[in-house]
Amino acid sequence: MKKATLIGLIIVAAVSQAAADGILIPRPTPILPPNPHTDVKYHHVDVEIDDPAAVTRIDQVFINPYAHEIEADYIFPLPEGAAVSRFVAWLDGRKLEGELLDAYSARRIYEDIVRNRKDPALLEYYGRGMYRVRVYPIAAHGEVRIAIEYEQTLKAENGVVEYSYPLDTEKFSGADLRECRIRVDLASFENIGAIYSPSHKVEISRNGPRAASITYSETNSRPDKDFKLFFARSSKDFGFYLMRHRDEDQSTGYFLGILSPGAGNQAKSLRKNLIFVLDSSGSMRGQKMKQALGSLRFVLESLNPADKFGLIDYDDAVRPFRETMVSADRVNIRAALEFVDKIEAGGGTNIYEALNAACSMIGGGNEPTYIIFLTDGLPTVGETDVGRIAGNTADRNRNRARLFAFGVGHDVNTYLLDRLAKENKGLADYVLPEEDIESKISLLAARISNPALTDLDLRFSGIDVDLIYPQPLPDLFYGTELIVVGRYKGSGKGSVTLRGNRGDKQVGYDYAFDFGAGIGKRDFIPLIWANRRIAYLLEQIKIHGSSPELITELIELSKKYGIVTEYTSFLVTGDENLRAEQYQLLPPAVVGNRVRDGIDKFLVESVGRGSVARSKSVQEMKTLEQVATHDAINIGGETREIGNMKRVGARGFFLQGALWVQGDLVGDQCDLKIRRFSRAYFQILERDPELGKYLSLGSQVRLKIGGRIVQIDESGEETLSEDQLMSLFPN
Secondary structure, three states: OOOOOOEEOOOOOOOOOOOOOOOOOOOOOOOOOOOOEEEEEEEEEEEEEEEEEEHHHHEEEOOOOOOOEEEEEEEEEEOOOOOOOEEEEEEEOOEEEEEEOOOOHHHHHHHHHHHHHHHHHHHOOOOEEEEEEEEEEEOOOOOEEEEEEOOOOOEEEEEEEEEEEEEEHHHEEEEEEEEEEEEEEEOOOOOOEEEEEEOOOOOEEEEEOEEEEEEOOOOEOOOOOOOOEEEEEOOEEEEEEEEEEOOOOOOOOOEEEEEEEEOOOOOOOOOOOEEEEOOHHHHOOOOOOOHHHHHHHHHHHHHOOOOOOEEEEEEOOEOOOOOOOOEEEEEHHHHHHHHHHHHOOOOOOOHHHHHHHHHHHHOOOOEEEEEEEOOOOOOOOOOOOOOHHHHHHHHHHOEEEEEEEEEEEEOHHHHHHHHHHOOOOOEEEEEEOOOOOHHHHHHHHHOOOOEEEEEEEEEOOOEEEEEOOOOOOOOEEOOOOOOEEEEOOOOOEEEEEEEEEEEEEEEEEEEEEEEEOOOOOHHHHHHHHHHHHHHHHHHHHHHHHHOOOHHHHHHHHHHHOOOOHHHHHOOOHHHHHHHHHHHHHHOOHHHHHHHHHHHHHHHOOOOOOEEEEEEEEHHHHHHHOOOOOEEEEEEEEEEEEOOOOOOOOOOEEEOOOOEEEEHOOOOOOOOOEOOOOOOOHHHHHHHHHHHHHOOOOOOOOEEEOOOOEEEOOOEEOOOHHHHHHHHHHHO
């Protein structure tokens, strides 16, 4: 292979948002296929944030996948308002001049590429300027390495600073990237509170109160959404950082709040009580028992000396380590570990008495108490009615302890475990046969090891707020953040009051916010809210039964935001012979009945692979912090990709034949047709370049613009009059 060509690109910019990474587009020739592409071998991004300034360094390698030498254009879409002072490129030691194009000139280039390739993918950059460099030659199967560096000043809102790096241009790669990595080294002039990415799962390493390293890394993947990172400047023991988003019609807003205990205050952790209830029935024999005992040892060894603990081993009988909780001193921990070494699997499953014994251990003090309950089967000994088991546990507990239920394998009753968690202010989790029990329980134990504030209560004043999730609020722990989402109406200044308990003392914190001007477009906020709202509805349906109101709202949210669960999977996958395009063929009442019948069918199944998959999915939605662009659902325990549904911004789109239809418009008729790639097509983009991200879905799209339903296809208006444009863009 020819030695890789190095192109050094140095860009210095003062910008308000991060620039897009570059795109290498081959110029078509008769020997190449239509719309030729290059592959991206790797994509490395190193960011240094010295709050409020950030330097971003990009290192990409592009591969020519063809057996022919090619010529390509390297396009670097500029961020809005960028002021680029220098752009230099070298090819084989030869200096190349980049061409700086303003937004108007760049639009003409984007239009030409889109028309010639008959591919609207580039339209999401419509309205931006660009740098363009001709790259030639690129040898057959050769590589081109491109390095970029730029600077920017980061903006802050309500003490929250945002950094964004667009990764979605990787859709222009013809193959998966072997490696994609972003590393952020963060330093702030104030203490750093919450660190949060709504787009990607990241590893966070704090290096003192004012510095941290954040890393996202994937291999053999194709990143398809912007990398977003938020961090908060902290000046309080408990920070509440608020971000907002308004619907396009401005009638409803959504907020995302990050509750974070102050960095460096871990020494102030509260004393806690922890009760571990372990299923050692015969079905736990083998690897499951080995992992469960390993997790129990980890829990015991990670207790703080001031904590208290209880331990209950159960099968047919219930065997507590001690009749009451004991202090976590060295003597008791050593004795408990010896007790654990003697546990063997055998017998049946007496869940009722095991939980009854755990509730008997709960003391009357104000220390936070947590029950970790593990089972791999159904109640087979003593009381076996799951309703009575759940009801008795809630009555005996009386909200004194948070209960975390772990179901191991597929032979658990998800109705029981979900209800136990719901009614005892905890969470349920499910460990599949291929998953590791020890890692799951150890992760929870580490998370709850240092309580900061318990019995949280969040109150808003000056603004109308509802549907806040999670509900009830869980306890807050040092080293973690709590993501709270909700909906609001109105605008103006408001305040938030946080109340909670620190041992015997109730404490409170007040925060002032402006819900009026300066609200940015943060599409991830309504998406996270909608996921949690759907999870709440599904949980209500499972525990209390379905109703027309719940089903109707579930369908509307699923369609509007493109969020698909197993309960609604047959709306888009063909199950039950009810695909997305059939929305328009069936009246709402019939759709509601069909969906309700389907959900009722699922509700009967509280045991088995499908039931576990559904409960696991709902529990994940309840705690969702990152939103995936592409959906996969679990049907009967098998994962299926959803190819005919996509989410763009906060809108869901369903594929009907060759037409992408905005989810909440399925069944509606359009009232204006526009021919793709026509003058009218680009007229609407000129009025609102943001529409480019929707039109880039494909050649046929139906969506709402202003108050009208517009369809883009092969027919329709060639040019729009001023009156037509005013009807679409009244403001």
